[in-house]
Amino acid sequence: MAVSTIMMQKPSWAGEPLRRQWPLLFEASRRKNKTVADALDDDHWLTDLRGRVSPQLLLDFVALRQVVRGCNIDPQVEDIFRWKSASGVYSASSAYALQFDGSAKSPLRHIWPAWAPPKCKFFMWLLLQRRVFTADRLLRFRMPNQYFCALCRRNLETPAHLFAECPWSREVWERSAFSLSYPAIRAPDADDLALSWAVSKLAGTDRRAASLTILVAWELWRERNRRVFCNKELSVSGLVHLIADEANSWVLAGARHLVRRE
Ligand SMILES: [Zn+2]
Numbered sequence: 699m700a701v702s703t704i705m706m707q708k709p710s711w712a713g714e715p716l717r718r719q720w721p722l723l724f725e726a727s728r729r730k731n732k733t734v735a736d737a738l739d740d741d742h743w744l745t746d747l748r749g750r751v752s753p754q755l756l757l758d759f760v761a762l763r764q765v766v767r768g769c770n771i772d773p774q775v776e777d778i779f780r781w782k783s784a785s786g787v788y789s790a791s792s793a794y795a796l797q798f799d800g801s802a803k804s805p806l807r808h809i810w811p812a813w814a815p816p817k818c819k820f821f822m823w824l825l826l827q828r829r830v831f832t833a834d835r836l837l838r839f840r841m842p843n844q845y846f847c848a849l850c851r852r853n854l855e856t857p858a859h860l861f862a863e864c865p866w867s868r869e870v871w872e873r874s875a876f877s878l879s880y881p882a883i884r885a886p887d888a889d890d891l892a893l894s895w896a897v898s899k900l901a902g903t904d905r906r907a908a909s910l911t912i913l914v915a916w917e918l919w920r921e922r923n924r925r926v927f928c929n930k931e932l933s934v935s936g937l938v939h940l941i942a943d944e945a946n947s948w949v950l951a952g953a954r955h956l957v958r959r960e
Pocket residue numbers: 847848849850851852853859860863864865866
């Protein structure tokens with residue numbers, strides 16, 4: 699195809715460069731760098747096609763021919779470069795956004811904008827990938843483990859159990875929601891997967907829910923470690939008080955959005 703994809707007088711049709719819309723024609727063209735004006739001059743782009751004509755190539759040819767005929771292009775106007783963005787004008791932010799064009803968006807991206815100390819966000823990042831060293835993971839690596847959940851001592855300790863299904867944890871979630879006057883962080887529903895539930899809290903626009911979800915999960919993990927490694931434990935009430943104190947510390951450290959609104 700003789701129509702250059704970047705030297706164009708008008709934005710590309712349907713938002714796509716011609717070479718992407720008609721790749722067979724582009725491949726068949728001998729003059730791939732011609733400007734639109736040169737290509738349209740005396741229909742030169744037709745004579746630049748070479749090679750065997752397949753049925754698909756013929757269909758593409760007819761389609762492009764119709765597009766070209768429908769365009770009112772003034773050969774006196776110089777071609778211009780257009781940046782691939784809605785405005786057609788280059789900006790640093792549009793160049794940054796272009797890097798992620800077509801890439802899959804991970805739910806983990808919701809963690810980093812939330813307000814929380816970096817160590818807590820890093821812990822959440824591991825938790826959402828089920829990479830914290832709960833008993834099930836230790837078992838998989840044949841490492842020493844206590845098998846049972848350190849909080850309720852009833853079930854195999856998995857991330858889903860420890861942070862969502864465990865009755866002890868659920869009581870902490872419920873009472874923390876009451877203590878912090880914030881029902882949005884109540885325990886996940888029984889049929890919710892722990893991790894998708896946590897992601898939904900982080901992904902929302904509620905900054906307070908995102909921070910407090912990280913805080914409660916982090917303190918549950920610390921309580922679990924206190925029991926496993928230090929052989930000490932807090933009661934549910936003790937941990938709920940600790941979470942409230944920690945929330946106040948986060949406020950003093952700059953998390954003003956955590957200030958209680960009565
Ligand atoms: Zn448990």
